[in-house]
Amino acid sequence: MKKSDFHFDLPPELIAQEPLAERSASRLLVVPPEAPPYADRHVRDLPEYLRAGDLLVFNDTRVIPARLFGTKDTGGRVEILLERLVGGHEVLAQVGASKSPKPGGRITLDEGTAIEVLGREGEFYRLRFLTEEPLEKLLLRAGRMPLPPYIQREAGQADLERYQTLFARHTGAVAAPTAGLHFDQPLLAALEARGVQFGHVTLHVGAGTFQPMRVDSIHEHVMHSEWLNVGAGLCQQVARTRAAGGRVVAVGTTVVRALETAARGGELKPYAGDTNIFIFPGHHIRTVDALVTNFHLPESTLMMLVSAFAGRERVLAAYAHAVREKYRFFSYGDAMLLFPEAAA
Missing domain, CATH: 3.40.1780.10 (QueA-like)
Known part of the structure; x- marks a missing residue:
């Protein structure tokens, strides 16, 4: 078949x-x-x-508002799409960037929170949010709703x-x-x-x-x-x-x-x-x-x-x-x- x-x-x-x-x-x-x-x-x-x-x-x-935007420590722009919450402040995510981030690298979200790149697990990256703020609260403030790729518009407030x-x-x-x-x-x-x-x-x-x-x-x-x-x-x-x-x-x-x-x-x-x-x-x-x-x-x-x-x-x-x-x-x-x- x-x-x-x-x-x-x-x-x-x-x-x-x-x-x-x-x-x-x-x-x-x-x-x-x-x-x-x-x-x-x-x-x-x-x-x-x-x-x-x-x-x-x-x-x-x-x-969860799983789309995030930020900048690598090398200056390149990054789009992050969370795949799953692993526990604590760690996640698995897809990371879109002109050059793949390396383990130990840092990403700073547009709202200011720093993220450490822990490594690669298959097609996903393991990331750690360097903050004591509960992750769900941070995502509500900094993330966007991850509308499917066939919806040709940015997520708005109503989508939340x-x-x-x-x-x-x-x-x-x-x-x-x-x-x-x-x-x-x-x-x-x-x-x-x-x-x-x-x-x-x-x-x-x-x-x-x-x-x-x-x-x-x-x-x-x-x-x-x-x-x-x-x-x-x-x-x-x-x-x-x-x-x-x-x-x-x-x-x-x-x-x-x-x-x-x-x-x-x-x-x-x-x-x-x-x-x-x-x-x-x-x-x-x-x-x-x-x-x-x-x-x-x-x-x-x-x-x-x-x-x-x-x-x-x-x-x-x-x-x-x-x-x-x-x-x-x-x-x-x-x-x-x-x-x-x-x-x-």
Whole structure:
């Protein structure tokens, strides 16, 4: 299987550059278990497709203002994109500069904080912030929100709130779990009134989620690692939901990756640590009964995960419909509600 098997043509004007004013006003393409027709709805209509006793699982990671700008001790300009917080005042980061920084070198941020370059770890640099100020507080003051590369504008003040889910609690992501961006308080209240339950996992999304696949055969691709936590409470919620006949509905591909990682031994168990799980057709997704997800980049690992869940041809046909109907694509775009194909 090749990455070109997941290609589709996308007019550039369909790539959303701004979020809608109302989160749940985004469109929702419902792909039913049986053959089309599809339903062209809005995210606010989601309660109509769920039942009392269903469990919606969200990713409660919180995006950090991970873009920083500064100057090397040699005078060259530097752009830093944090990949993950390692602990204390150390981070792994991508560093953009005309010449690669060397271990022991210093970078001074535009706001004045000094950073020491500790060394290289694969494609990332290990950096230490030379300050006693809590790192999260410093980033809120000195960093910018790391909007995806296909958004052709600088992050503004509004993105600090809008590129964050309402249930973001655990700091560490450098990209939003974008399916969760569609949920606002009125929608959450409507779902609760419907009898839908809520659960949470944490997966700190890394910048690697935007990196293109560099090999043609998907079997040769190695995923970047991300940290996740699936707690005992969530595992118990899933077990109770399934025992009562309810469905587990993942809000976003990161939730699927987290649950499938935690279920690698055959059953869902608590797990905290790194994952580089790569889900593509041939992988049987056992932990999820339905999926709310945004529209993803052509030939991306996210397209492959969605295809593993709902079938490659079904997904590509749904994407073709979305293009014809001018849905908005990617992080600030519209969403899909996918069900697995009905058994013949």
